Amino acid sequence: MIKNIVVFFLFTVALVGAQVPRVSLPPPGPSRYYIHVVNGLSKLGLLVHCQSKDDDLEYHHLLNHGDDYQWNFKVNFWGTTLFWCKLETPDAYVSFESFWPESQHLWLRDRCKHGTVGTCIWTAKDDGIYLRNFLANVDELIHKWTYKR
Numbered sequence: 001m002i003k004n005i006v007v008f009f010l011f012t013v014a015l016v017g018a019q020v021p022r023v024s025l026p027p028p029g030p031s032r033y034y035i036h037v038v039n040g041l042s043k044l045g046l047l048v049h050c051q052s053k054d055d056d057l058e059y060h061h062l063l064n065h066g067d068d069y070q071w072n073f074k075v076n077f078w079g080t081t082l083f084w085c086k087l088e089t090p091d092a093y094v095s096f097e098s099f100w101p102e103s104q105h106l107w108l109r110d111r112c113k114h115g116t117v118g119t120c121i122w123t124a125k126d127d128g129i130y131l132r133n134f135l136a137n138v139d140e141l142i143h144k145w146t147y148k149r
Contacts, residue, residue: 032072032073032074032118033072033075033099033119033120034072034118034120035050035071035073035083035098035120036068036119036120037068037085037087037098037124038066038068038121038122038123038124039062039063039064039066039068040065040123040124040125040130041065041124041125041126042126044089044090045062045063045064045089046067046087046089046124047087047088047089048061048062048086048088049085049086050069050071050083050084050085050098051083053082075101079101080101081099082100082101083097083098083100087129091147092147092148093145093148094128094143094144094145094146096142098120099120108120110133110135111135112132113134114134119134125139127141127144127145128141128145129141129142129143
């Protein structure tokens with residue numbers, strides 16, 4: 001009798017498990033992100049000021065082509081971590097979010113995932129600010145400069 005109950009129970013569990021639809025969730029994002037701001041300008045130095053609501057990362061002067069300012073962080077418990085930057089040259093500037101939380105769309109995560117590490121590389125070039133897309137192996141123009149008068 002007990003054997004029949006156990007067999008019936010296992011059969012029911014197998015049948016119910018086979019009929020439950022599987023929800024496909026995106027893979028978890030990296031636990032730590034590395035953000036780079038790179039001077040890719042042909043002539044001018046670059047002034048970089050990045051911050052979040054809680055952390056002002058202060059001003060950094062990237063004087064030479066190839067200079068790199070970087071920081072890293074873990075996304076907070078609530079998944080609301082947000083960083084933004086202002087980049088400035090003597091004749092132009094641009095302000096933009098350099099990292100933001102993504103729960104529905106994975107646009108930034110797809111571009112910044114480098115293996116198992118979250119690495120966002122923002123490069124200031126003569127025509128604007130580019131984000132490295134590791135999956136496509138290209139730099140994508142994301143923001144244009146605003147020219148000062």
